[in-house]
Amino acid sequence: MSLKVFDGFKFAKLPTPIHNMDPRAKFIMTIGLFVAALLFSNIYALIVIFLIQLPIVYAAKTWRKWASSMRAGLLLATLIFVMNFVFGSTIVFSAAMTLRFLSLMSAFSLFFMTTSPDDLGLALEQAHVPYTLSFTFTTAVRLVPTMALDAQTVIDAQRSRGLELDKGNFMKRIRNYIPILIPLIVSAIRRSIELAEALESRGFGASPNRKPLIVLRMKSTDYLVGVATLLMLALAVYVYLFIPLPTPSIPITMPKIFPWL
Amino acid sequence: MIETEELRFAYPSSPEVLLGIDLTINDGEFVAIMGENGAGKTTLVKTFNGLLMPTVGKVKVDGLDTREASVARLSRDVGLVFQNPDHQLFSETVKEELAFSLRNFGYDEETIQRRVTSILETLDLSRYAESSPFILSGGERKRVALAAVLVWNPKHIILDEPTIGQDYQQKDRLRNFIVQLNTQGKTVIIITHDVEFVAECKPRIVLLSRGKVIGDRPAEELLSDEPLLDKASLTRPQIGALMHELREFGLPESAIDVYSAQQAILHSLGRRK
Amino acid sequence: MSIIRADHLIFTYMGAPRPSIQNISLDISAGEFVVLTGPSGCGKTTICRCLNGLIPNFYSGDFSGELIVDGMNVKDHTTAELASHVGLVFQNPENQLFSLSIERDVAFGPENLGLSREETRKRVDWALGVTGIIDLKDKPPYELSGGQQQRAAIAAVLAMQPKVIVLDEPTSFLDPKSALEILEVISSINKRLRITIILVEHRLDIVSRHANRVIVMNESRIVLDGRPGEVYGEEARLIGIGLPRVTTLFQLLQKEGLRISQMPTTVDEAANQLRSMFTQ
Numbered sequence: 041m042s043l044k045v046f047d048g049f050k051f052a053k054l055p056t057p058i059h060n061m062d063p064r065a066k067f068i069m070t071i072g073l074f075v076a077a078l079l080f081s082n083i084y085a086l087i088v089i090f091l092i093q094l095p096i097v098y099a100a101k102t103w104r105k106w107a108s109s110m111r112a113g114l115l116l117a118t119l120i121f122v123m124n125f126v127f128g129s130t131i132v133f134s135a136a137m138t139l140r141f142l143s144l145m146s147a148f149s150l151f152f153m154t155t156s157p158d159d160l161g162l163a164l165e166q167a168h169v170p171y172t173l174s175f176t177f178t179t180a181v182r183l184v185p186t187m188a189l190d191a192q193t194v195i196d197a198q199r200s201r202g203l204e205l206d207k208g209n210f211m212k213r214i215r216n217y218i219p220i221l222i223p224l225i226v227s228a229i230r231r232s233i234e235l236a237e238a239l240e241s242r243g244f245g246a247s248p249n250r251k252p253l254i255v256l257r258m259k260s261t262d263y264l265v266g267v268a269t270l271l272m273l274a275l276a277v278y279v280y281l282f283i284p285l286p287t288p289s290i291p292i293t294m295p296k297i298f299p300w301l
Numbered sequence: 302m303i304e305t306e307e308l309r310f311a312y313p314s315s316p317e318v319l320l321g322i323d324l325t326i327n328d329g330e331f332v333a334i335m336g337e338n339g340a341g342k343t344t345l346v347k348t349f350n351g352l353l354m355p356t357v358g359k360v361k362v363d364g365l366d367t368r369e370a371s372v373a374r375l376s377r378d379v380g381l382v383f384q385n386p387d388h389q390l391f392s393e394t395v396k397e398e399l400a401f402s403l404r405n406f407g408y409d410e411e412t413i414q415r416r417v418t419s420i421l422e423t424l425d426l427s428r429y430a431e432s433s434p435f436i437l438s439g440g441e442r443k444r445v446a447l448a449a450v451l452v453w454n455p456k457h458i459i460l461d462e463p464t465i466g467q468d469y470q471q472k473d474r475l476r477n478f479i480v481q482l483n484t485q486g487k488t489v490i491i492i493t494h495d496v497e498f499v500a501e502c503k504p505r506i507v508l509l510s511r512g513k514v515i516g517d518r519p520a521e522e523l524l525s526d527e528p529l530l531d532k533a534s535l536t537r538p539q540i541g542a543l544m545h546e547l548r549e550f551g552l553p554e555s556a557i558d559v560y561s562a563q564q565a566i567l568h569s570l571g572r573r574k
Numbered sequence: 575m576s577i578i579r580a581d582h583l584i585f586t587y588m589g590a591p592r593p594s595i596q597n598i599s600l601d602i603s604a605g606e607f608v609v610l611t612g613p614s615g616c617g618k619t620t621i622c623r624c625l626n627g628l629i630p631n632f633y634s635g636d637f638s639g640e641l642i643v644d645g646m647n648v649k650d651h652t653t654a655e656l657a658s659h660v661g662l663v664f665q666n667p668e669n670q671l672f673s674l675s676i677e678r679d680v681a682f683g684p685e686n687l688g689l690s691r692e693e694t695r696k697r698v699d700w701a702l703g704v705t706g707i708i709d710l711k712d713k714p715p716y717e718l719s720g721g722q723q724q725r726a727a728i729a730a731v732l733a734m735q736p737k738v739i740v741l742d743e744p745t746s747f748l749d750p751k752s753a754l755e756i757l758e759v760i761s762s763i764n765k766r767l768r769i770t771i772i773l774v775e776h777r778l779d780i781v782s783r784h785a786n787r788v789i790v791m792n793e794s795r796i797v798l799d800g801r802p803g804e805v806y807g808e809e810a811r812l813i814g815i816g817l818p819r820v821t822t823l824f825q826l827l828q829k830e831g832l833r834i835s836q837m838p839t840t841v842d843e844a845a846n847q848l849r850s851m852f853t854q
Contacts, residue, residue, distance in 0.1 A: 053674070053714070104314065158674045182672060190388070196352050197389045199372045200381045201449065202405030219401065222391035226435065230387060234669035241626055241662040242730060246654035247688030253681040253695060337749055338720055440614050466665070466746050468614045468776050469816030494749040497779065497819065536750040539779045539819040539841060546845040550852045559819055563826045570832075570851065 049109070049152040050185045057261075058100035058154045063163040065262035066155055072269035073147040076276045082285040083136040085276075090143045093150060100154050106146070113145050131292045157181040162256050171250060179235070187228060194223045302327055303349055303379070303457060303488070307358035310344060318344045320512035321358070328456070331483050332490045333499050333520070336509035337534035342492045343384075345509065346459045349490075350379040363456070377406060380455035384462040386446035390434040395426060395445055398434050399452045406453055420452045424478075440471050457488040464495045476502050500524060500538035500557040508533050521555035576642075577738060577770050578602040578625065583639035585620055585629055594620040596794045598639070602787075604737065607764045607771045609781050609802075612791035613814050618774045621791075622742045625772065626660040627653040644737045658687060661731030663741040667723035671715035676707065676726045679715065683734040694733075701729040704767070705759055721752025725759060732763070739763065740772040745780070753777070757784060778806070779818035782839040790815060802839040820844035 053059065058066070076089050097106045117138045124134035157178040164174035198219045199205070205216055279285070303326040310319040318341045326332055334342045347353040348360045351372040360367045362375055383389060392398035396417055403413045421427045424444050429437060434445050443463070450458065464472050472495075479489050479502065493499060499506065499520055506523045508516035510533045516523050523529065524541050537545065541557040548554060550569060556562045583598035595617040602608055610618050623629040630637040631653045641648045644659040664670055673679040680701055684694040702708045705725040715723055724744055731739055741760065745753035761784040764771045775781045782788075788805045790798035792813045798805045806821045817825075820838050824847075828834045832851070838844035 051674070156674045158678055179672060182674070193383070193385075194388045196347065197381075197383045199352065200350055200376050200383070201389070201402040202373045202376055202453075203401075204371070204373050204405070219391045223388050226390070227385075227387050231669055234664065234666065235672060237628060237632065237662075238664060238670040238672075240628060240632055240653045241657060242683040243654045243657035243686035243734060246652075246657060246686045249688040250685050251688065251691050251694070252685055253691060253698065254678065255691075337751075438615060466743070468612075468814070470613060470814040472816075496750050497777075531751070534749040534751040536754065540823065542841045543820055543823075543844050543848075546841060547848055547852070550849075559823045559826065562823050563830070566823075566827065566848065567830060567832075 049149055050105070051153060051156050051181075052102075052105075053156065054101055054154075056100050056154070058096060058150075061154075061265060062256055062258045062262040063155045063159045064167075064256070064258065065265045066151055067163070068266045069269045070147050070151040072273045074144060075273060077140050077143040077147070079276060079280050081133070081136055081140075082287060083132050083139070084285055084287075085279070086136050086139040086143065090139055090146070093143070093146050096150060097146075100150065102150075102153050105153060106149060109149050110142065110146065113142065117141055126298070131290050132288055152181070159256065162252060162254065165250070165252065166256055172245075183228075183231075186231075187224070190227050190231075191220070191224055194220050194227070197223075302361075302363060304361045305345075305348070305355075305358065306361075308345075308348060308355050308360060309357035310341075310348065310353060311356050317356075318512055319348075319355075322512075322514055324507065324514065324517075326457075326488060326490065328488055329483065329486050330488055331479065331502070331504040332488075332507055333504040334490060334492045334507050334509060335494060335496075335499070335533060335535060337494075339511075340509040340533065341512045342509055343461055346381060346461065346490065346492060349375075349457075349459065350381050351375040352381075373405065376455070377453065378455055379457045379459065380450040380453070381459045382447050382450045382461060382463070384465065386442040389446050389449060390442060393433060394431050395421070395434050395437075396430045398445060399449050402449060402453050408453075416452050416454075420448045424448045424451070439466060440468075443467070455487075457490065458482060459490045459492070461492045462494075463491060464493055464498050472498055494535065496524065496530075496535055496538050500540065501559075503558070508535075521557055524557050525554040575604050576601050577604040577644055578772075579640070579642045580624075581640040583624065583641055584636070585624065585638075586636040587620075587633060588635045590635070593636070593794055595624075598796060600789070600796070600799075602770060602772070604770055605764070605768045606787055607761070607785050608773065608787045608789060609778070609785040610772060610774045610789050610791065611776065611778060611815050615793075616791040617794045618791055619742055622662060622740050622772070622774060624648060625738070625740050626662045627651060627656040628662070654686070657683065657736070658734045659736050659738065661734055661736040661739045663724070663727050663731055663739065663744050665743045665746045667715070667720060667727050667747070670727045670730070671723060674714045675712050676702070676715065676718070676729075677711040679726060680711075680730045680733050683730055687734070697733045697735065701733040704732060704763065705729040719752065720748045721755055724748065724752075724756050728756075728759060728763070736769070738770040738772065740774075742774045743776065744773075745775065745777060750780075753780060757781060760784070776816055778802075778816055778839075779820075782806075782818055783842075803837050806837055806839060 073089065080086055097103060120141050121134045121138045124137050125131060161174050161178035165171060203216060203219060305322050305324045308319055308322040309317055311317040322345065336342055344353065348355060349362060351367045351370060354368060362379055367375060390398060392401060399417045399420060400413050403416060421430055426444060426448060434442060437445065463475055482489050503520040506518060506520050507514055508523060508529060515532060516529050524538055527537060530536060538557050540559060540562045541554060544552045544554050544556050544562060552565050552569060556565045578600060580598050580600040583595060584593050585595050586593040612618055623633060624641055625643055627648050646656060646659060648656065671679045677698060680698045681694050684697050702711055705728050707722060707725050707729065710718060710722060715726065745756060748756060757780060760771060763769050773781060782802045785802055788802050789796055790805060790810055790813065798810060806817045811817060818839050820841060824834050824837055824844065838847055
């Protein structure tokens with residue numbers, strides 16, 4: 041089980057233009073990619089949507105982490121490809137669906153890698169989301185890397201007591217995760233209680249009028265990104281509705297040996 | 302015997318944590334690994350039972366290269382008790398918790414029951430045999446975690462920060478227990494920054510700083526080397542500091558525990574009278 | 575002038591068979607530096623929670639008796655209301671700091687109080703200055719050492735400008751050098767800012783030189799209360815608390831017939847006495 045997939049969603053502070061972008065602009069950009077990826081089933085369009093992200097990854101200087109999370113997502117991607125193909129889709133269509141999945145994963149991975157949970161919280165607060173809600177969300181995001189570390193420690197501790205996670209039949213392997221999950225859940229609960237005590241002790245909820253010390257301000261570049269995304273999205277919808285895209289024909293399909301084909 | 306040869310370790314795409322460690326720990330020794338936070342103490346002991354493999358160099362446990370054995374195999378001889386018991390406990394009862402490792406190692410039910418009952422008694426936990434481990438107090442949970450490792454009777458035992466959060470009596474009991482384990486011939490390795498605890502039980506101290514061993518001497522000697530202690534963010538034990546203050550009167554700086562100090566002072570005063 | 579007054583305080587956690595604290599009566603004056611100690615399970619943490627209102631607001635149970643802190647009866651106020659009067663610093667810095675910069679963590683408290691940005695800014699800079707970590711303000715907590723993290727936790731509490739700060743075993747996870755440094759910070763807060771300190775600790779050897787008063791608890795009750803030198807006697811030893819080693823040393827020397835004028839609690843006190851004994 042690879043905990044590396046979490047690396048692709050973990051925030052690290054770097055001085056890049058992507059990191060410095062206002063989280064709201066970044067969010068609009070991510071949603072733009074999200075909608076575009078769901079809109080198209082055409083392989084050429086999806087290739088474009090996937091490739092468009094690469095210069096952004098480059099600008100954010102997170103090649104390695106992004107690549108490792110893509111690699112970790114490969115398992116699920118392969119599953120999607122196989123399932124599509126086995127159930128009768130063409131090889132091209134299966135590839136398109138796989139690419140769609142990778143694009144979605146990549147877009148969100150990029151967002152979380154370049155946006156600090158604190159800024160996320162501020163963005164939500166300034167969007168007038170109730171404070172308790174935005175705080176819960178950002179704390180959950182912040183705790184992901186901490187929980188991943190905890191998980192590794194629990195795995196180490198149980199392996200040191202002779203637990204072998206890679207042995208045994210399927211049922212046994214599933215049962216072997218109980219000594220991992222329970223301490224993890226218990227640790228998470230204890231951690232949350234300690235955190236809650238600390239928050240209460242610092243006046244959480246004392247006043248309904250919070251004035252955060254640091255305020256997010258949209259710069260002109262952020263507005264530009266927002267507008268550009270909306271324009272691209274409009275273009276994408278136009279293409280979808282009015283421009284028929286070619287589909288390469290690779291005549292390989294699943295042989296009809298299964299009853300559902 | 303646990304040996305490391307030019308042991309270097311780095312997590313993937315991270316700077317090295319262990320920068321070349323040559324260490325030999327003989328059977329039955331009592332060793333304290335000390336050093337500042339981040340010096341690499343926990344990383345080092347994780348190479349002893351195979352959880353981590355050296356990136357350069359090797360680690361041998363009783364002649365067996367850790368690269369050639371699984372963690373389960375190595376753990377039979379090297380028992381590692383982690384710092385936080387909550388990272389281990391998961392069973393419905395304390396008895397089940399203790400039986401866990403024995404089941405993993407393939408012991409038969411009868412032996413399991415026997416060993417579990419025995420270790421419960423040794424660590425004064427018999428009354429909790431049928432209790433849930435989660436309702437026990439912090440100190441009791443730490444004892445259960447210790448019992449869970451001792452139950453399979455490993456030859457070498459490593460305790461990671463066993464004194465954090467413990468009160469004086471609990472530390473006293475721990476100290477006596479370590480002495481007992483040593484008398485039974487077991488190797489005991491503790492990771493700690495508790496200078497006072499170490500001053501009372503006087504093990505061999507291996508001092509780690511930034512991934513390197515900067516000192517490897519008996520407690521009486523190392524705990525009076527102030528510049529060395531300072532590098533590892535440690536201080537002299539209180540008695541040691543007192544002896545240092547009064548060195549002009551010929552009091553030995555190696556007297557780091559209360560009893561040696563008492564003897565030294567009485568002797569010195571008697572001589573002067 | 576009492577800043578903390580407890581009168582026959584008794585508290586039993588919900589579902590617990592016995593009270594965690596019984597018959598607690600205390601009178602602490604403003605500006606005192608009190609060390610609260612005792613064997614595990616004696617009720618020290620329960621008292622901490624009562625002092626800032628976590629009991630009875632966060633932890634329910636049977637609460638009887640009176641506890642007035644800084645003029646406020648804890649029964650009649652929420653923890654949030656008490657937060658600007660009493661601060662509580664916990665053992666593990668990891669679970670107290672949750673932002674991605676120290677500055678934001680320290681600002682959290684004043685923000686919760688609904689203060690203006692200018693006021694929050696002032697308090698944050700002040701608190702960071704007092705604890706000596708202004709140059710760390712943009713760093714995330716996980717890049718800080720344990721000692722620095724605890725300083726940040728103290729700064730976060732200080733920014734609420736409480737009159738009392740309670741610290742529950744703050745040096746547990748710290749190495750000896752960091753432990754000494756953090757105690758200096760706490761001591762200077764007590765002396766320069768006249769903030770009352772209640773420090774729960776096992777390591778009496780390092781706290782005794784700062785404390786003017788030590789309260790020893792055992793099995794849910796207060797059993798000893800006085801100056802360090804007075805309290806570290808035979809009774810304390812029998813309860814099983816960890817007396818400073820120099821005190822234990824002198825107790826042994828006394829048993830061997832040496833005349834001790836006053837039980838030392840620090841290395842300096844012990845050294846001075848021994849020096850005069852040697853040069854007689």
